[in-house]
Amino acid sequence: MKDLNIAIVGAGIGGLSAALALQRLGFRVTVHEQAPRLAEVGAGLSLSPTAVHGLNWLGMQSVLESKAYKPEDQCVRHWQDARPLGWINRGRDLVQKYGERYYLIHRADLHDGLAARVRAHDPAAIVLNRRCERIEQDADGVDLAFGDGTRLRADVLIGADGSRSAVRQALFGALEPQYTGYIAWRGLVPMELVPPEILEPPSGIFLGPGHLVNRYPVRNGELLNFVAFAERRAWSEEGWSIRSTVQELLDEFSGWTPWVRRFMELVPSHLLFKWGLFDREPLAGWSKGRITLLGDAAHPVLPFLGHGAVLAIEDGVVLARAFAASDSVPEALSRYEAARRERAAFVVHESRKAGRQFHAPDTESYRERTGGKAADEGIGLFSYNPVTQPV
Numbered sequence: 001m002k003d004l005n006i007a008i009v010g011a012g013i014g015g016l017s018a019a020l021a022l023q024r025l026g027f028r029v030t031v032h033e034q035a036p037r038l039a040e041v042g043a044g045l046s047l048s049p050t051a052v053h054g055l056n057w058l059g060m061q062s063v064l065e066s067k068a069y070k071p072e073d074q075c076v077r078h079w080q081d082a083r084p085l086g087w088i089n090r091g092r093d094l095v096q097k098y099g100e101r102y103y104l105i106h107r108a109d110l111h112d113g114l115a116a117r118v119r120a121h122d123p124a125a126i127v128l129n130r131r132c133e134r135i136e137q138d139a140d141g142v143d144l145a146f147g148d149g150t151r152l153r154a155d156v157l158i159g160a161d162g163s164r165s166a167v168r169q170a171l172f173g174a175l176e177p178q179y180t181g182y183i184a185w186r187g188l189v190p191m192e193l194v195p196p197e198i199l200e201p202p203s204g205i206f207l208g209p210g211h212l213v214n215r216y217p218v219r220n221g222e223l224l225n226f227v228a229f230a231e232r233r234a235w236s237e238e239g240w241s242i243r244s245t246v247q248e249l250l251d252e253f254s255g256w257t258p259w260v261r262r263f264m265e266l267v268p269s270h271l272l273f274k275w276g277l278f279d280r281e282p283l284a285g286w287s288k289g290r291i292t293l294l295g296d297a298a299h300p301v302l303p304f305l306g307h308g309a310v311l312a313i314e315d316g317v318v319l320a321r322a323f324a325a326s327d328s329v330p331e332a333l334s335r336y337e338a339a340r341r342e343r344a345a346f347v348v349h350e351s352r353k354a355g356r357q358f359h360a361p362d363t364e365s366y367r368e369r370t371g372g373k374a375a376d377e378g379i380g381l382f383s384y385n386p387v388t389q390p391v
């Protein structure tokens, strides 16, 4: 098994976590990424205790310690007057119960840290400008064809190419995206511009009718990240890099507390993006022959629990452990799916549910509906550990 030539398509958080996990266990991998360079893309990602266990195992502690923000208490506030509706502990209580805490990190910092470690194992492991366009497999291997004319043969292929995955399409056909009726903005504000009095505490959620805003520091406190959800009847374009304007955002959040509007006013326009939230029905299986899927390619998830990157990291760690525990490729893929399918389906389902709860029209009944608890509390979301999960 250690001689296998493993190809991964997609150098996102999922592809790089899988590559690093496989390398750590002595496997040889090449990651093929369509982008011409690994650029500074995205904004904040939340890392729950389950992902942190995986990242620790991957040797990423120093990145978490130097770059991520460690929230202790997160406050849920009212959209009009910012009064507290509930408090959620993201530190000591989680450490006590699950052995790890929450971290909040800029996607680019996590991505850079993973890429550097993959390249430290093998400087040639990540190949850029490689858009995978065709895949064919037989009993012994997989043939891949890329947009630049390159062709190669691998023993195994892992499709980690995101929610609009070409590998998934080749295996299982098109998975039609359903627009959810929600859009979201993401923005980054230089922290020195933000008045400290609207940051009490720095990690906070604001709830309003049909709207939700989540904001927290990233990059060691240098930037304030926010994501702002709103209902919108129609939307067509799917993608991470659609530009917006501060005015459009402020119009959507008119009447909201200065605690929210103030940092929205301060976001530089080149750090403000919007996207439509699309949902896809879960697949019945992720693997066929010598090909499997991972991360958003396998189980696209709505962002209401902030678990897209979490699931992708867990997948990567479990996949590598499944390969290390197996004597053949079919055995490895079947162990991987068995250890991941239920967990991913649960998170996908709970994320949909959390979306409905956050967007219930009346903020006043928040305590009644939730008992003041976070959507992720008490549902077993953190009762998984990719490092110890039997494979």
Ligand SMILES: Cc1cc2nc3c(=O)[nH]c(=O)nc-3n(C[C@H](O)[C@H](O)[C@H](O)COP(=O)(O)OP(=O)(O)OC[C@H]3O[C@@H](n4cnc5c(N)ncnc54)[C@H](O)[C@@H]3O)c2cc1C
Pocket: 009, 010, 011, 012, 013, 014, 015, 032, 033, 034, 035, 041, 042, 043, 044, 045, 046, 107, 130, 131, 132, 133, 160, 161, 162, 163, 165, 166, 186, 240, 294, 295, 296, 297, 303, 308, 309, 310, 312
């Ligand atoms: C540019 C970008 C910005 C993002 N920003 C945020 C954010 O601000 N907040 C947030 O919560 N989540 C963000 N996400 C999503 C988040 O990273 C994922 O939901 C989560 O990390 C799961 O990652 P993944 O590796 O499965 O998929 P992704 O992160 O989507 O990575 C997939 C990778 O595959 C590559 N790829 C796609 N098709 C091909 C192909 N045919 N051939 C070769 N390579 C291909 C893509 O370029 C990408 O690098 C972003 C994703 C991207 C791609």
